[in-house]
Amino acid sequence: MPANLIHLVRHGEVHNPQGVLYGRIPGYHLSELGHKMAEVAADSFEGHPITALYASPLQRAQESAQPWSDRFGLDIVTEDRIIEPTNKFEGKTFEFGPQVLLRPQSWPWVVNPWLPSWGEPFASVADRMLAAIEDAWSNADGGEVVMVSHQMPIVMVQRYVSGRRLPHDPRKRRCSLSSITTLERRDDVFVEVGYSEPAAALLGQAADFGAV
Template identity: 55%
Template sequence: MRAPTQAIPGYGIRKLAVVASRQVHLVRHGEVYNPDHVLYGRLPEFHLSPLGRRMAQAAADELAARERPVAALIASPLVRAQESAAPISAALGLDIRTEPRIIEPRNHFEGKVMEKAVKNPINWPWLVNPLRPSWGEAYRSIVARMTEAMTDAFALPPLSEDEPGDVVMVSHQLPIWVTHLAIAGERLWHDPRQRRCNLSSITSFEQVDGAFREVGYSDPAAPFLESAVDVGAV
């Protein structure tokens, strides 16, 4: 970015200092290897599929191509997020910091195949209130912990006086999407099939006068989505 100039009487033209704005990028993990099509939630040992690794690399490549300095790389403790952060770590030369506040929400249906579980009357009491939702962590609770983690990310030490450096946070679809909805001032309950948060997508935010503002969404793994078996939208 070229620095703006200002005419100073008797002194001609001088360049004005430009201080960059920090952005926080919420990156969704890549495709998970899930041959049984269960809701994995917070269950351990659900790794990326080979295609998911390619997706994660696509996200890393795009972040590197932006040529925006990055001050920190943060990831959910779940293995799929850690594995998705690994190529970003390699591309940007940053260690991965683990942040439990950006983890997937808990869910009653973990380990179950949803198409079968919703037909079983024993599970119906967990489906009575989709507005909360009744089967897991409340949407407002997810938003609260995500925005708290983002607030702390914006407050991290800058790279230099003139360059704060961005922060990359590798998380999960539902936490990223409800954070988007909250910041956009939209209702939190929604149809999971309508989420604009594809595998390895990047949703970017700035802070203006202490408030979050979404400034971009990109889909670097879009060429791989047609081949994806597990898109994880529940």
């Protein structure tokens, strides 16, 4: 029996005192606040029939999935297709945005922001995310499925299912730390039916650095 709902959960705050654009660099784990955010997100779904739990292989996603595993008694299934995209700014310590133009060595990377030229194409991210969501939906034993992922992949799904163009300004994404984007299958397509920020009260204390 397919799932009733798919919940895309973003990880909590990452311990990143140097302000590195960490991307897929290993070893970036949740901060103490990030663990609290992840717990709040899982607690907000008390009473929901969660029947499957997936997470990106990156440490911050696996740690953010753990409270869901503990609360609902589910194993975490590692899903490579919902990982953070690759990008050429990994390891840098400057905020992505117009100031990139002040760094001539970065110019070749930003020649096509609509692709984008600095990393995995938006369309590729959307395709792999939707394929993973489709499989999770069809393989579920009814109920609701949680998939813990990252900001850009979740935003790609949000934009795709709403019919918006995938290119966008990374600084204007609607996908806060530990936010939850909910999808429902209607006929042959997924539609967004909910967005919540259960850790909203903690966001003022959090650092959310490095959107690319």
